[in-house]
């Protein structure tokens with residue numbers, strides 16, 4: 001039996017370990033954290049959204065980014081200043097931005113989005129299978145995702161995508177204001193909403209709970225070894241790689257890198273040319289402790305295209321997440337970035353109490369093309385399953401299967 005190491009126990013790591021172990025490999029997962037799903041896969045918006053797979057490499061986003069550059073509460077924020085404490089971060093940020101710009105110019109957005117839709121759709125199907133076979137508890141809900149907009153021009157843009165998206169096998173139900181209220185009555189009273197789109201087969205769930213529950217099944221049912229609290233310092237050796245940690249070194253036949261934003265440093269070592277930048281996002285998790293808040297909170301997952309904010313019901317909690325910030329590797333939680341999420345909740349669901357919430361910030365491992373990296377390194381027996389940016393939860397299951405198929409081929 002071939003021995004494979006997986007670096008990282010985030011959503012990509014646990015899904016990779018799942019499909020590898022089912023394919024008969026002897027799998028060991030390393031993570032510097034004490035449990036699975038403690039970094040970016042901890043408190044995201046929760047959406048398993050095949051409908052949301054479009055990449056952001058468009059002129060419109062670039063011009064919005066420039067317009068919003070100096071607004072602290074902007075949904076998309078780019079820090080143009082050099083970081084004197086971390087010259088490498090400055091270099092990576094400029095490199096990522098120039099490649100993002102070129103990708104927006106070269107007209108690949110549509111074709112990249114179509115690949116993203118395909119991965120997301122297949123992944124959604126696989127999650128349903130995993131739910132059935134593994135019986136995991138992660139507050140999974142398949143109640144659809146409702147996209148809402150506040151202007152007629154945005155609504156026209158959404159409606160115009162109907163044929164394109166439906167041809168890929170994804171439902172795209174165009175709604176007027178009344179239709180929006182019917183799908184999610186908790187939005188009634190939001191007069192600024194003009195309409196939206198409902199994708200009824202989309203789902204939501206708690207990514208951290210999923211990672212923890214799957215890692216437990218992997219250990220008990222599939223014999224996967226987890227080496228937590230063990231940071232991988234290096235991958236050495238030639239065709240037979242060694243995983244070198246702070247504690248020991250271990251020989252393997254193959255290694256899969258699922259290290260989120262840290263994957264960049266392995267790519268630098270192996271000269272694989274990946275450009276993965278940490279695009280920061282924030283969330284708040286509101287405790288729906290009282291019955292009024294519970295009954296006033298949405299059950300359908302909502303994506304507000306005007307504000308670039310998404311929310312999902314996670315058991316008796318409401319997760320509200322958004323914003324994209326290019327400002328380095330730090331995970332500082334800034335009040336100015338959290339406040340728009342609180343204000344949005346108050347505006348959209350005024351009867352939900354926002355007294356008790358947990359703020360969080362995480363770093364999306366985002367490539368400059370916004371396409372994930374699922375494949376071989378230039379270095380023999382090293383593979384990547386990383387760089388899923390804003391869609392790691394959505395694309396995780398199929399990406400795990402895909403890298404397993406590549407390794408077997």
Ligand SMILES: Cc1cc2nc3c(=O)[nH]c(=O)nc-3n(C[C@H](O)[C@H](O)[C@H](O)COP(=O)(O)OP(=O)(O)OC[C@H]3O[C@@H](n4cnc5c(N)ncnc54)[C@H](O)[C@@H]3O)c2cc1C
Nearest residue numbers: 008010011012032040041044045047232260281392393394
């Ligand atoms: C605010 C926000 C909202 C989001 N909303 C959604 C959403 O609704 N739907 C969706 O699909 N996606 C969403 N995302 C994106 C999604 O959360 C990420 O794409 C995904 O979590 C990335 O998973 P990962 O496994 O690649 O990285 P991570 O979860 O960061 O996992 C990488 C793991 O590798 C470990 N690691 C790194 N280096 C080493 C090392 N040297 N040694 C040992 N271990 C190491 C880390 O400890 C970590 O556990 C959102 C992201 C944010 C920030």
